[in-house]
Amino acid sequence: MTELTLGRVSADRARLLRLLQEYGVYLGVLVLLLVNIAFTPHFLSGENFRTQAVQVAPVLVVALGMALAIGTEGVDLSVGSVMALSTSLISLYLGYGVWIALLAALLGGIVVGLANGSLVAFVGVQPIVATLALMVAGRGLALVMLPQLKQVNDPDMAALGSGDLLGVPYLVLIAAGLALLVAFVVRRTTFGRQLLAIGDSRPAAQLAGLPVRRVLILVYVLCGALAAFAGVLATARLTASDPTSLGTLMELSAITAVVVGGTPLSGGRVRIGGTVAGAVLIQLLTATLIKHDLPPSWTQIAQAVVIVLAVYAARERGKR
Amino acid sequence: MLSVSGLSKTFPSVRALDGVEFTARAGEVHALVGENGAGKSTLIKLLTGVHRPDPGGTLTYDGREVSFATPLDAQQAGISTIYQEVNLVPLMSVARNLFLGREPRGRLGLIDFRRMHREAERALAELGVRVDVRRPLRELGVGAQQMVALARAVAVDARVVLMDEPTSSLEPREVATLFGVIRMLRERGIAVIYVSHRMDELYAICDTVTVLRDGKVVHTGPLAGLDRLRLVSLMLGRDMDTVQDEGLTKFTGEHDAGREPVLRAEELTARHRLSEVSLDIRPGEVLGLGGLLGSGRSETAKALAGALPVDSGRVTVAGTRVRGGSTPAAIRAGISLLPEDRKAEGIVPGLSVRENIALAALPGLSRFGLVDEARIDRIVDTFVKRLRIKASSAHQKVGELSGGNQQKVLLARWLAMNPKVLLLDEPTRGIDVGAKAEVQKLIDELAADGLGVLLISSDMEELIEGSDRVVVLKDGAVVEELTGDQVTEDRLMRAIAAPAGESRD
Numbered sequence: 001m002t003e004l005t006l007g008r009v010s011a012d013r014a015r016l017l018r019l020l021q022e023y024g025v026y027l028g029v030l031v032l033l034l035v036n037i038a039f040t041p042h043f044l045s046g047e048n049f050r051t052q053a054v055q056v057a058p059v060l061v062v063a064l065g066m067a068l069a070i071g072t073e074g075v076d077l078s079v080g081s082v083m084a085l086s087t088s089l090i091s092l093y094l095g096y097g098v099w100i101a102l103l104a105a106l107l108g109g110i111v112v113g114l115a116n117g118s119l120v121a122f123v124g125v126q127p128i129v130a131t132l133a134l135m136v137a138g139r140g141l142a143l144v145m146l147p148q149l150k151q152v153n154d155p156d157m158a159a160l161g162s163g164d165l166l167g168v169p170y171l172v173l174i175a176a177g178l179a180l181l182v183a184f185v186v187r188r189t190t191f192g193r194q195l196l197a198i199g200d201s202r203p204a205a206q207l208a209g210l211p212v213r214r215v216l217i218l219v220y221v222l223c224g225a226l227a228a229f230a231g232v233l234a235t236a237r238l239t240a241s242d243p244t245s246l247g248t249l250m251e252l253s254a255i256t257a258v259v260v261g262g263t264p265l266s267g268g269r270v271r272i273g274g275t276v277a278g279a280v281l282i283q284l285l286t287a288t289l290i291k292h293d294l295p296p297s298w299t300q301i302a303q304a305v306v307i308v309l310a311v312y313a314a315r316e317r318g319k320r
Numbered sequence: 321m322l323s324v325s326g327l328s329k330t331f332p333s334v335r336a337l338d339g340v341e342f343t344a345r346a347g348e349v350h351a352l353v354g355e356n357g358a359g360k361s362t363l364i365k366l367l368t369g370v371h372r373p374d375p376g377g378t379l380t381y382d383g384r385e386v387s388f389a390t391p392l393d394a395q396q397a398g399i400s401t402i403y404q405e406v407n408l409v410p411l412m413s414v415a416r417n418l419f420l421g422r423e424p425r426g427r428l429g430l431i432d433f434r435r436m437h438r439e440a441e442r443a444l445a446e447l448g449v450r451v452d453v454r455r456p457l458r459e460l461g462v463g464a465q466q467m468v469a470l471a472r473a474v475a476v477d478a479r480v481v482l483m484d485e486p487t488s489s490l491e492p493r494e495v496a497t498l499f500g501v502i503r504m505l506r507e508r509g510i511a512v513i514y515v516s517h518r519m520d521e522l523y524a525i526c527d528t529v530t531v532l533r534d535g536k537v538v539h540t541g542p543l544a545g546l547d548r549l550r551l552v553s554l555m556l557g558r559d560m561d562t563v564q565d566e567g568l569t570k571f572t573g574e575h576d577a578g579r580e581p582v583l584r585a586e587e588l589t590a591r592h593r594l595s596e597v598s599l600d601i602r603p604g605e606v607l608g609l610g611g612l613l614g615s616g617r618s619e620t621a622k623a624l625a626g627a628l629p630v631d632s633g634r635v636t637v638a639g640t641r642v643r644g645g646s647t648p649a650a651i652r653a654g655i656s657l658l659p660e661d662r663k664a665e666g667i668v669p670g671l672s673v674r675e676n677i678a679l680a681a682l683p684g685l686s687r688f689g690l691v692d693e694a695r696i697d698r699i700v701d702t703f704v705k706r707l708r709i710k711a712s713s714a715h716q717k718v719g720e721l722s723g724g725n726q727q728k729v730l731l732a733r734w735l736a737m738n739p740k741v742l743l744l745d746e747p748t749r750g751i752d753v754g755a756k757a758e759v760q761k762l763i764d765e766l767a768a769d770g771l772g773v774l775l776i777s778s779d780m781e782e783l784i785e786g787s788d789r790v791v792v793l794k795d796g797a798v799v800e801e802l803t804g805d806q807v808t809e810d811r812l813m814r815a816i817a818a819p820a821g822e823s824r825d
């Protein structure tokens with residue numbers, strides 16, 4: 001038994017922690033920006049900003065879907081494989097025109113999402129296991145369809161990958177538009193509310209008559225479609241289809257962006273603004289370390305530190 | 321034994337306790353009473369290290385000033401607690417729950433399961449509970465779970481035992497057992513702090529009483545000699561004149577029931593749970609469901625609401641058959657269920673009061689899948705006022721509300737659906753005297769408006785006065801139906817006690 005020693009310190013500390021949980025990501029982004037402006041040569045060039053933004057776009061698009069899955073207390077590990085599947089499908093169908101190819105890629109993502117969602121909603125498989133199965137199967141399928149790297153020589157795809165509108169790359173515009181759309185869906189639609197309720201307490205949602213299965217399936221379908229679309233964007237940027245490496249470890253980057261952005265893994269809450277900031281934070285972190293000639297392994301360690309910090313901050317939530 | 325002074329607790333949105341002075345003496349049963357949200361549970365949680373008090377207050381235990389950083393600290397110091405919401409591990413076995421943190425160890429430090437199971441069985445048998453202690457806890461009903469919590473609390477060598485509404489899900493028989501345990505604790509010189517909204521219980525078992533209102537102590541002293549009416553008026557902070565005798569239920573009695581049943585259940589059968597349960601609910605009547613714990617009352621309600629799959633049998637609402645085993649289908653047909661276990665199956669703790677109330681009615685409050693915020697605001701506003709839900713704002717998380725207010729939020733959720741049939745499983749559990757009368761009045765009004773109501777209540781008085789008819793269940797089957805003048809406590813007790821099948825005509 002200890003003496004009663006409660007100063008103002010603990011109350012202030014609690015408040016500080018709460019602020020950090022809410023706005024920590026934004027602070028992190030700000031700090032990295034300032035550090036880079038101070039120490040990285042040529043950081044403040046428009047060219048550099050473009051590069052960073054274009055690189056972050058596909059990650060963000062995947063992370064948006066991931067945020068929805070995590071909001072239901074689930075996760076989707078198959079996103080990277082869906083990107084690979086998507087890039088294979090594009091190469092295969094580009095001969096029929098760019099729109100057909102795009103449609104095929106999205107359909108691929110939707111089918112994988114349907115499989116994930118059905119396993120989770122009807123069979124009752126844990127999301128992590130269900131999507132792990134599709135993660136393995138998806139990349140396998142992608143490699144069967146397109147065994148090795150293939151150039152994509154399509155003017156429309158090239159335009160999508162490197163064109164811009166008033167100086168803002170298409171990729172960035174599209175990712176930003178999707179972020180706004182998903183934020184709107186989460187906040188203003190019945191589906192969004194139901195998604196959060198299911199993530200917070202599934203038995204309660206069920207007894208309240210919510211269409212739990214339909215919502216879960218839709219969540220994984222959206223996640224799959226967004227990942228497939230991210231695959232399209234990445235293909236356009238690289239002007240090549242490479243199902244062997246495209247999207248590898250993407251699930252980890254996406255989960256990191258979502259979690260660092262303040263969306264709890266326990267579901268019931270989705271923060272899209274935070275997810276955007278989370279994706280940017282990781283991108284900046286990677287870029288900073290690369291620019292200062294640190295080996296890639298450092299990037300991974302730095303990412304790990306950021307994740308641990310974010311999870312630690314989240315752990316304190318709701319205590320006391 | 322345990323005393324606090326100048327204790328306050330401020331949550332981000334509300335000051336739950338304000339300068340509380342409180343002393344629990346050895347060998348004394350101390351009642352802690354107050355309206356929903358008065359701060360009773362918060363005080364208990366401060367005493368046990370779940371929450372941290374604001375700086376400035378002191379907590380004295382056994383003559384020394386202490387502060388408990390975690391519930392474990394408090395437990396090891398000899399303070400054991402039965403929380404308002406059962407606080408055990410649902411997937412673990414009953415025995416493991418009983419011994420959690422102090423499992424009997426064999427050689428090599430491994431858990432000695434055989435001894436643990438034996439001792440668990442004995443401890444529970446002493447409380448009159450006979451269950452397979454190897455089964456996961458969640459397979460037990462809420463009442464039985466509460467008895468496990470009780471067994472756990474008294475099994476450890478406690479010097480102070482805190483009980484936050486321990487009887488809210490117990491049968492009369494179990495309440496008697498509980499009181500036996502409390503008396504034994506008192507004789508052993510243990511300090512007991514007892515929170516309850518049931519006046520009868522307080523007068524039956526407690527020596528001293530402390531009344532909390534809006535986080536402040538408004539009265540403390542011996543209970544004997546304190547008039548019931550005076551106690552209620554202290555709790556509510558209203559004049560004695562304006563407080564009617566709240567011990568009586570607020571039901572008016574008979575209703576004009578329609579002829580044609582609005583809901584008809586025929587031979588509902590679910591293996592091991594229900595066998596051929598048939599019943600009718602007419603519009604404008606309150607049908608009571610009587611029976612012991614595990615007699616199938618909650619299961620019947622769940623089966624009607626599509627939340628429990630049935631093997632055979634059918635449910636019709638206003639002549640149309642309802643697809644079985646589907647909650648959405650039942651809800652569309654106009655059946656609403658207020659579930660028994662509000663913590664696990666009712667509230668969505670992380671969402672706000674507003675979202676929780678609107679949850680089930682959401683599709684009806686949206687256009688093209690977009691939520692109509694203004695309409696939600698109107699509905700939420702109406703119900704918060706009508707049920708007097710106490711929250712800092714409609715945007716407060718439901719998980720932060722006091723137990724009674726959570727119950728009201730759930731009730732609001734279902735009333736917002738404008739149902740045809742309302743199934744109420746323990747609707748007034750944990751609700752304070754004022755609000756209880758209000759909810760009972762509401763049930764009456766709803767029936768008068770032509771709603772069919774099914775009422776399940778462990779509170780005999782409530783069941784008898786509230787119901788026009790009572791169907792008695794036993795082992796998942798209907799054993800008797802009491803109508804009109806037959807609805808008396810005596811008849812009900814006899815029907816419940818009779819062996820299955822015998823009293824069926």
Ligand SMILES: Nc1ncnc2c1ncn2[C@@H]1O[C@H](COP(=O)(O)OP(=O)(O)OP(=O)(O)O)[C@@H](O)[C@H]1O
Nearest residue numbers: 331336356357358359360361362720721722723724
């Ligand atoms: N974790 C929390 N965060 C914010 N506010 C809280 C929290 N816990 C309790 N409160 C608030 O503190 C007040 C007192 O709550 P408490 O649970 O102590 O009431 P109570 O007297 O036990 O009521 P009941 O009879 O309904 O159980 C309420 O207004 C409640 O909303």
Ligand SMILES: [Mg+2]
Nearest residue numbers: 360361404723
């Ligand atoms: Mg309470």
